[in-house]
Amino acid sequence: MPDSVHAIELTVNGEPHEAVVPGRQLLVHFIRDTLGLRGTHIGCDSGNCGACTVIVDGKAVKSCMQLAVQADGRALETVEGLSGPGEEPNDLQAAFTRHHALQCGYCTPGMLMSATALLEQAEELSLDEIRRGLKGNICRCTGYVNIVRAVEDVAARRGLA
Numbered sequence: 001m002p003d004s005v006h007a008i009e010l011t012v013n014g015e016p017h018e019a020v021v022p023g024r025q026l027l028v029h030f031i032r033d034t035l036g037l038r039g040t041h042i043g044c045d046s047g048n049c050g051a052c053t054v055i056v057d058g059k060a061v062k063s064c065m066q067l068a069v070q071a072d073g074r075a076l077e078t079v080e081g082l083s084g085p086g087e088e089p090n091d092l093q094a095a096f097t098r099h100h101a102l103q104c105g106y107c108t109p110g111m112l113m114s115a116t117a118l119l120e121q122a123e124e125l126s127l128d129e130i131r132r133g134l135k136g137n138i139c140r141c142t143g144y145v146n147i148v149r150a151v152e153d154v155a156a157r158r159g160l161a
């Protein structure tokens, strides 16, 4: 049976976008293939690894578990929105560098977006809350300690810890 198509309107990293998407297109494929934003990674394609995490209306979501059409009317943020071309890395990206919070970097965009949502939603953020907030993101390289340290550092600098 042919897939239906749907017109959607959304903002992507603050810019308005219109698109026509197949009804069964996953949000992660829309982001990578239609928008060309390849910073959002695909790991497991089944909701387990968190590599595809983006922010929709302020909430971290796994974009392999949503359809593109579900983004209609929403505000989508991807890792490219954290700092634009030619801009300095934002405070969280800088903390990841300072604390050596990445090795291969495959998990990093998803980690950054989960941490971004966590830091933006919290009024206070304990170490346990940081660990819980990142538990949907798998990293096969770092052992997580430096990732948690980086987020803890930003939480302290933002007055959340």
Ligand code: FES
Residues within 6 Å of the ligand: 041, 042, 043, 044, 045, 046, 047, 048, 049, 050, 051, 052, 053, 062, 063, 064, 065
């Ligand atoms: S690719 Fe989406 S959770 Fe792994």
Ligand code: FES
Residues within 6 Å of the ligand: 101, 102, 103, 104, 105, 106, 107, 108, 138, 139, 140, 141, 142
């Ligand atoms: S840095 Fe390699 S998977 Fe996390």
